[in-house]
Amino acid sequence: MLTTTWYIDFEGYQYNNRYIVKEIAILNKNNKTECYYYFTQNPSDVPLIRPINKTLDYQHKRHRLDWEFGNTKLLDAIADIKDLIGRHDTVLAKGPEKTRFLKKWLPQITEMCWLTTPFKELRRCCGEICHFRHGLNCARRKVFELYAADCLY
Numbered sequence: 797m798l799t800t801t802w803y804i805d806f807e808g809y810q811y812n813n814r815y816i817v818k819e820i821a822i823l824n825k826n827n828k829t830e831c832y833y834y835f836t837q838n839p840s841d842v843p844l845i846r847p848i849n850k851t852l853d854y855q856h857k858r859h860r861l862d863w864e865f866g867n868t869k870l871l872d873a874i875a876d877i878k879d880l881i882g883r884h885d886t887v888l889a890k891g892p893e894k895t896r897f898l899k900k901w902l903p904q905i906t907e908m909c910w911l912t913t914p915f916k917e918l919r920r921c922c923g924e925i926c927h928f929r930h931g932l933n934c935a936r937r938k939v940f941e942l943y944a945a946d947c948l949y
């Protein structure tokens with residue numbers, strides 16, 4: 797069976813010790829035209845308006861994805877991603893917390909613990925930002941960064 801490797805990353809907020817995903821992206825290592833990304837809505841049990849909170853303000857300034865932004869439910873995006881990623885494919889993510897968060901849906905996910913360079917120092921793929929052009933803290937760009945950095949190892 798033909799299997800491949802995918803890179804996955806997301807952008808969003810951390811609120812009450814949970815991730816609020818706003819943008820999630822995957823990239824196929826063997827075929828870079830296969831890059832998919834989704835803008836996801838907040839879960840229904842968080843406030844409709846972004847709470848006044850310095851940490852959330854800071855996170856918003858970083859990625860410029862509004863609290864109310866998103867056109868698809870996270871679980872629908874995940875279902876789509878699970879369809880795209882074969883059961884025997886490898887899925888790579890950066891960071892232990894993100895990896896743990898995604899593992900409940902993607903049990904085959906592996907943390908790229910060999911990639912110790914922080915994201916802010918990975919700047920090879922600035923041209924790969926998504927069409928929404930909300931800045932460099934973009935999940936689409938970041939999966940390309942993971943790919944580029946991984947290929948150096």
Ligand SMILES: [Zn+2]
Nearest residue numbers: 926934935936
């Ligand atoms: Zn983006």
